[in-house]
Amino acid sequence: MALNCTITRNDFLESLNSLQNITNKKGTLAILSNVLIETTNGGLILTGTDLEVSLRLFVPAEIHEEGSLTLPSKKIFEIVRESGSESITMEETDNSWAVIKAGLSTYNLAGMPDDEYPDFPDYSDDNFISFETYIFLELIEKVIFSIANEKENIYSLTSVLFEKEQIDGVNYLKMISSDGHRLSVMQKEVAADLDQMILNELTLIPKKGIQEWKKFCEDRDSVEVSFDSNQLVLRDGQAVMIIRLKNGEFPNYSAIIGAVELTNSVEINRIPFLESLKRINLFTEDIFHTISLQLEQNRMVLSSQNADLGNAKDELPVIYEGENLTLGFNCRYFIETLQVMECQTVHAYINSNASPCLMKSEEDEGFLSIVMPMQL
Structure with a gap:
C-alpha cells in the first residue's frame, strides 16, 4: 500500500x-x-x-x-x-x-x-522515572561547555559522566564533564525515588546525546527517563528518544577536587571579573588563550600579550589575604565557567603558583569548576 x-x-x-x-x-x-x-x-x-x-x-x-x-x-x-x-x-x-x-x-x-531503514532500538517499559525537565536543563547547562570536542584523543572525555547519589536520605542527580584541562561538576536535588534507576559503573553519555537531551527537554515540562546497560531512553506521550551510551574510563574527579585545599580563598565580583577577562582575551595570541593572573593583597592583575598587536592589562579589587601568586590560565575557560554561573560573588581557591583554580559560590548550589594552570 x-x-x-x-x-x-x-x-x-x-x-x-x-x-x-x-x-x-x-x-x-x-x-x-x-x-x-x-x-x-x-x-x-x-x-x-x-x-x-x-x-x-x-x-x-x-x-x-x-x-x-x-x-x-x-x-x-x-x-x-x-x-x-x-x-x-x-x-x-x-x-x-x-x-x-x-x-x-x-x-x-x-x-x-x-x-x-535501521530498526528503532528496542527498550523495556520497566524502570521509567518521571522528572521535571528543568532538572536536566540545569544539569546540562552547567557541564556541556567543558565536554571535550570530537578530536580529543581520550575518547571518553567526549562524554558526560552521569551519576546518582544519596546524601543523608536526600537523592541527587549529578553530571560531570572534563576535557582534560578543566572539570565541571553539577549536582541537583530531586524528589523522585531513584532506586529504579539502574546505572552502569560508569554511565557515559556522548556529547551529541547530551545536546539532543537538552533539546528534547526544552519544549516539555516533564519527561520519563530509563537506563539500560547500553542506552538512555527519554519519552513523553508524543515522542521517544534513545541515546546510545559510551564505554570507557573517566577521570577520578573526586580525587581532583580533593587535591585543592579550600583555604587560600579569593572573593571576586563575577560580572566585573567576566568583563575584564573578555577585554584581556582580545590580546591572547595562541589557541590556548593564555593570560597571566597575578594575585596580591586585595587585588588581581590580569594581563595578556600578542607579538603582533600589543598587550593588555586590567586590575580588579578582590578580597584576598594570601601570599602573592602568579599563574597562567586559559582565559576562555574562565569566561565559559563564569557565564554559566548566576552568583554575584565567586569564591576561587588557588593554593600555589602551580595549582589549579577551583571556583564555586553559595548561590550556584551544587556547581563547581576546576581549571588547570598553564605554563607562562
Missing part, C-alpha cells in the same frame, strides 16, 4: 525541525539522512537516527491510505518551512517517490525504500 495523508503544516514543521540535528549528520549510510514516515492510528510516526541518537515522534494527521516511506529529511523540512499553506498533502508514488502538495505548489521528491 502507498502512503497518502494530509497533515497540518505547523505540526509537521515542528516535528521535522526536531529531527534535523540527528538526520543531517554526514555518515556512511545515505539513508540516515532520510526521515522514516509511517502511518499509525490517528497520525504519522516520524523517525530519525544517526545510530547514536534515535528519535521517534507522533504527529496527528488525516490518513487517506496507510503506508510508509523515507524522504530526505533536510529537503522535506525546507519544503514545509517555505510553504505558505496551512496543510500539506503527501502521497507515495512509484519507486519510493512522493508527491507533496502545499496550496498551489506541487513537489516531486525522491525517497528511498523503507525496508533499508
Whole structure:
C-alpha cells in the first residue's frame, strides 16, 4: 500500500525541525539522512537516527491510505518551512517517490525504500522515572561547555559522566564533564525515588546525546527517563528518544577536587571579573588563550600579550589575604565557567603558583569548576 495523508503544516514543521540535528549528520549510510514516515492510528510516526541518537515522534494527521516511506529529511523540512499553506498533502508514488502538495505548489521528491531503514532500538517499559525537565536543563547547562570536542584523543572525555547519589536520605542527580584541562561538576536535588534507576559503573553519555537531551527537554515540562546497560531512553506521550551510551574510563574527579585545599580563598565580583577577562582575551595570541593572573593583597592583575598587536592589562579589587601568586590560565575557560554561573560573588581557591583554580559560590548550589594552570 502507498502512503497518502494530509497533515497540518505547523505540526509537521515542528516535528521535522526536531529531527534535523540527528538526520543531517554526514555518515556512511545515505539513508540516515532520510526521515522514516509511517502511518499509525490517528497520525504519522516520524523517525530519525544517526545510530547514536534515535528519535521517534507522533504527529496527528488525516490518513487517506496507510503506508510508509523515507524522504530526505533536510529537503522535506525546507519544503514545509517555505510553504505558505496551512496543510500539506503527501502521497507515495512509484519507486519510493512522493508527491507533496502545499496550496498551489506541487513537489516531486525522491525517497528511498523503507525496508533499508535501521530498526528503532528496542527498550523495556520497566524502570521509567518521571522528572521535571528543568532538572536536566540545569544539569546540562552547567557541564556541556567543558565536554571535550570530537578530536580529543581520550575518547571518553567526549562524554558526560552521569551519576546518582544519596546524601543523608536526600537523592541527587549529578553530571560531570572534563576535557582534560578543566572539570565541571553539577549536582541537583530531586524528589523522585531513584532506586529504579539502574546505572552502569560508569554511565557515559556522548556529547551529541547530551545536546539532543537538552533539546528534547526544552519544549516539555516533564519527561520519563530509563537506563539500560547500553542506552538512555527519554519519552513523553508524543515522542521517544534513545541515546546510545559510551564505554570507557573517566577521570577520578573526586580525587581532583580533593587535591585543592579550600583555604587560600579569593572573593571576586563575577560580572566585573567576566568583563575584564573578555577585554584581556582580545590580546591572547595562541589557541590556548593564555593570560597571566597575578594575585596580591586585595587585588588581581590580569594581563595578556600578542607579538603582533600589543598587550593588555586590567586590575580588579578582590578580597584576598594570601601570599602573592602568579599563574597562567586559559582565559576562555574562565569566561565559559563564569557565564554559566548566576552568583554575584565567586569564591576561587588557588593554593600555589602551580595549582589549579577551583571556583564555586553559595548561590550556584551544587556547581563547581576546576581549571588547570598553564605554563607562562
